[in-house]
Amino acid sequence: MEVKMDPLFLALSYFRRRKLQQCSDICTKILQDNPYDQDSSILISEAAWSLKTRALTEMVYIDEIEVDQEGIAEMMLDESSIAQVARPGTSLRLPGTSHGTGPTPAVRPMTQSGRPITGFVRPSTQSGRPGTMEQAIKTPRTASTARPVTSASGRFIRLGTASMLTNPEGPYINLSRLNMAKYSQKPQLSRTLFEYIFHHENDVKNALDLAAQATEHAQFKDWWWKVQLGKCYYRLGLYREAEKQFRSALNHKEVVDTYLYLAKVYQRLDQPITALNLFKQGLDHFPGEVTLLTGIARIHEEMNNISSATEYYKDVLKQDNTHVEAIACIGSNHFYTDQPEIALRFYRRLLQMGVYNCQLYNNLGLCCFYAQQYDMTLSSFERAQALVANDEEQADVWYNIGHVAVGIGDLTLAYQCFKLALTNNNDHAEAYNNLAVLELRKGRIEQSKAFLQTAASLAPHMYEPHFNLSILSEKIGDLQGSYTAAQKSENSFPEHVDTQQLLKQLRQHFSVL
Numbered sequence: 001m002e003v004k005m006d007p008l009f010l011a012l013s014y015f016r017r018r019k020l021q022q023c024s025d026i027c028t029k030i031l032q033d034n035p036y037d038q039d040s041s042i043l044i045s046e047a048a049w050s051l052k053t054r055a056l057t058e059m060v061y062i063d064e065i066e067v068d069q070e071g072i073a074e075m076m077l078d079e080s081s082i083a084q085v086a087r088p089g090t091s092l093r094l095p096g097t098s099h100g101t102g103p104t105p106a107v108r109p110m111t112q113s114g115r116p117i118t119g120f121v122r123p124s125t126q127s128g129r130p131g132t133m134e135q136a137i138k139t140p141r142t143a144s145t146a147r148p149v150t151s152a153s154g155r156f157i158r159l160g161t162a163s164m165l166t167n168p169e170g171p172y173i174n175l176s177r178l179n180m181a182k183y184s185q186k187p188q189l190s191r192t193l194f195e196y197i198f199h200h201e202n203d204v205k206n207a208l209d210l211a212a213q214a215t216e217h218a219q220f221k222d223w224w225w226k227v228q229l230g231k232c233y234y235r236l237g238l239y240r241e242a243e244k245q246f247r248s249a250l251n252h253k254e255v256v257d258t259y260l261y262l263a264k265v266y267q268r269l270d271q272p273i274t275a276l277n278l279f280k281q282g283l284d285h286f287p288g289e290v291t292l293l294t295g296i297a298r299i300h301e302e303m304n305n306i307s308s309a310t311e312y313y314k315d316v317l318k319q320d321n322t323h324v325e326a327i328a329c330i331g332s333n334h335f336y337t338d339q340p341e342i343a344l345r346f347y348r349r350l351l352q353m354g355v356y357n358c359q360l361y362n363n364l365g366l367c368c369f370y371a372q373q374y375d376m377t378l379s380s381f382e383r384a385q386a387l388v389a390n391d392e393e394q395a396d397v398w399y400n401i402g403h404v405a406v407g408i409g410d411l412t413l414a415y416q417c418f419k420l421a422l423t424n425n426n427d428h429a430e431a432y433n434n435l436a437v438l439e440l441r442k443g444r445i446e447q448s449k450a451f452l453q454t455a456a457s458l459a460p461h462m463y464e465p466h467f468n469l470s471i472l473s474e475k476i477g478d479l480q481g482s483y484t485a486a487q488k489s490e491n492s493f494p495e496h497v498d499t500q501q502l503l504k505q506l507r508q509h510f511s512v513l
Contacts, residue, residue, distance in 0.1 A: 007026050007029065007030050008026075008030060008044060008047060008048060008051075010026055011023045011026040011027050011030070011048070011051055012051060014026065015051060015054065015055055015058075018058075020055045020056075020058050020059050021055075021059075023051065023052070023055040024052050024055045024056060024059075027048040027049070027051050027052035027055065028052065030044065030045070030048040031045055031048050031049060031052070034048070046188075046189065049189075050188065050189055050192045052172070053172075053173070053192045053193060053195075053196040054192050054195070054196075056172060056196060056200050057192070057195045057196050057199050057200050059200075060199060060200055061195075061199050062199070064231060064261070065257065065260045065261065065264065065291075090272070090273055091270055091272070092267065092270055092272050092299075092302050092303065104493065104495060105462075105463055105492065105493045105496075108336040109430075109462075117332075118301055118329060118332065119325075119328040119329040119330070119331060119332025119333065120324070120325040120328040120329055120332075172196075173193075173196065173197075173201075175197060175201060175203055175206050178206075180206070180209050180210050180213055181213055183210065184210055184213035184214040184216075184217050185217050187214075187218075190210065190214050191224070193210065194207055194210050194211060194214070194228055197210065198228070198231070198232070204232050204235045204236055207228070207232055208229065208232040208233075208236070211225055211228045211229045211232060212229065215229060221252065222252075223249040223250075223252035223253040223255065223258070224249075226245045226246070226248050226249035226252070227245070227246065227249045227255075227257070227258055227261065229245045230242040230243075230245035230246040230249065230261060230262075230265075231261065233245060234261070234264070234265060234268075239265050239268055239269055242261075242265050243262065243265050243266075246258055246261050246262040246265065247262065250262070254282075254285045254286075256282065256286055256289055256291060256292065259278060259279065259281075259282035259292060260291060260292075260295065262278055263275040263278050263279055263295055266278065267299070272299045272302070272303055275295070275299055276296060276299055276300075279292045279293075279295050279296045279299075280296070288318075288319045289319075290316055290319050290320045290323065293312055293315050293316045293319065294312075294313075294316055294323070294325065294326070296312045297309045297310075297312035297313045297316065297326070297329070300312060301329065306333055309329070309333075310329070310330055310333050313325075313326040313329050313330050314326075314330065317330070322353055324350060324353070324355060327346050327349055327350055328346070328347075328350065330346055331343045331345075331346030331347050331350075331363070332363075334346065335363070335366070335367060335370075340366075340367045340368075340370035340371040341367075341371045343363075343367045344364070344367040344368065344371055344373075347360060347363050347364050347367060348364075351364070356387070357387055357389075358384045358385075358387040358388050358389060358393045358397065359384075359393070361380050361381070361383040361384035361387060362380075362381070362384045362393075362396060362397055362400060364376075364380040365377050365378075365380035365381040365384060365400060365401075365404075366400055366403075368380055369403075369404050369407065377404060378401075378404075381397060381400065381401050381404075384397045385397055391424040391425055392424070392425050394424040394425075395420075395421040395422070395423075395424040395425030395428050395431070396421075396425075396428075398417045398418070398420040398421040398424065398431075399417070399418065399421040399428060399430060399431050399434075401417045402414045402415075402417030402418045402421065402431070402434065403434075405417055406434070411438060411441070414434075414438065415435070415438050418431045418434050418435045418438070419435070422435070427458050428458075429454075429455045429458040429459035429462060429465065430455070430459075430462075430464075432451045432452070432454045432455035432458065432465070433451070433452065433455040433462070433464050433465045433468065435451050436448045436449075436451035436452040436455065436465075436468060437468065439451060440472065445472070445476060448472060449469070449472055449473075452465050452468050452469040452472065453465075453469065456469060456485070456488070460488070460492075461492055462492060463489045463492035463493035463496060463499070466485045466486070466488040466489035466492060467485070467486070467489040467496065467498065467499055467502075469481075469482075469485040470482045470483075470485035470486040470489060470499070470502055471502065473485060474502070474505075474506070479506060479509055479510070482502075482506060483503070483506045483510075486499055486502050486503045486506065487503070490503065
């Protein structure tokens with residue numbers, strides 16, 4: 001005789017094993033089979049209802065701490081700025097706020113916001129504050145797409161509509177008919193219901209209403225509900241109200257997540273120094289906490305204080321020697337400070353840990369080339385080509401192979417590689433710039449000028465196309481064009497000595513005229 005497992009325990013077992021759809025189906029069947037007119041059935045129904053709510057939430061759950069993107073609306077229409085001209089070293093929005101320890105654009109490429117390219121792609125590394133709406137529309141906001149994020153709320157709206165697919169008959173819970181006051185007084189149900197409304201349905205207004213009533217029912221002493229209120233206020237853009245709730249929650253109970261949420265608020269308010277102090281305060285209560293150390297390192301990196309960032313990433317590795325972000329960022333820093341052999345050790349460590357993607361082999365190939373291990377260089381790039389996931393990655397691999405070709409003096413191969421990079425990604429400004437130099441060597445001045453103008457329009461934050469265009473214009477006698485391009489180069493990289501000398505020569509020409 002076969003003994004069947006109790007359906008509710010089976011559903012709970014599925015939930016623990018992350019088989020969420022099976023868990024949801026069993027809970028639905030339990031709810032259909034159990035009438036609401038018996039006390040025992042009510043308890044079973046409540047348990048099944050709560051479990052199904054949690055399963056549906058887990059299907060679309062995204063960690064609020066890590067994922068955070070600023071859309072064009074949030075950047076260009078931001079009213080929370082305190083000082084329009086911040087002091088150097090106190091703002092994330094002001095490029096060039098380094099403490100003198102950051103690499104120059106001549107050594108390490110910069111993003112449009114004026115920060116050095118990081119060793120690890122995460123939300124906000126591609127971002128920054130574009131000066132004009134045109135730049136904001138051109139700038140890719142994420143690592144995976146070249147389109148700007150129109151608004152931070154766009155992702156949440158898509159999540160809300162995608163979650164409807166989990167139940168073809170429509171929403172599982174009809175929020176408009178829900179008695180929030182009744183549920184807020186049931187602690188065992190209200191928390192799962194809040195997470196369902198907030199993550200699955202993406203109805204921040206109703207979630208805020210439930211959280212406010214539950215906080216009131218708990219006599220304003222429950223730290224968890226205060227954190228949820230803060231999350232709702234943050235999602236609605238009410239950062240000061242969110243700050244009050246998170247601060248109040250910390251007074252009740254010290255929790256790492258609350259420190260991270262509060263630091264996120266301060267970063268959105270462009271107060272990195274306050275965020276750093278908060279992280280350090282958190283480290284007093286939670287010594288060696290990896291997420292807090294990583295938060296400090298990220299802020300230092302965003303403020304172009306690379307040496308401090310590297311120190312904190314090393315502290316992260318002392319606590320967790322498998323932390324991919326810390327290993328990648330330290331490796332990247334060693335590469336850009338002329339230590340490719342040491343960078344190679346860090347990237348090899350990532351390979352040993354099982355990280356196996358195009359970007360890693362791309363970096364390994366470059367490290368091998370600059371460390372003069374030529375036998376490994378091309379095999380690494382071949383692996384990178386085999387693991388390419390999209391056209392942008394393909395273009396980057398071909399661009400780097402082109403660099404290797406320039407290094408060994410094979411300019412024909414370099415020309416073909418840069419052309420292939422542009423075939424895969426027509427907006428690759430660096431490839432246009434390098435092609436222009438090769439075209440100029442062949443004596444094709446007009447073609448070279450066209451490529452440089454294209455590169456300058458695609459990446460106005462890069463100084464190389466502007467400087468090259470300035471030199472080319474000066475050689476063909478277009479002094480005014482040369483002066484304009486040199487000024488743009490100086491704006492992108494004020495410490496560039498060659499640009500300053502060129503501007504000095506042009507000013508002397510103009511004074512003679």
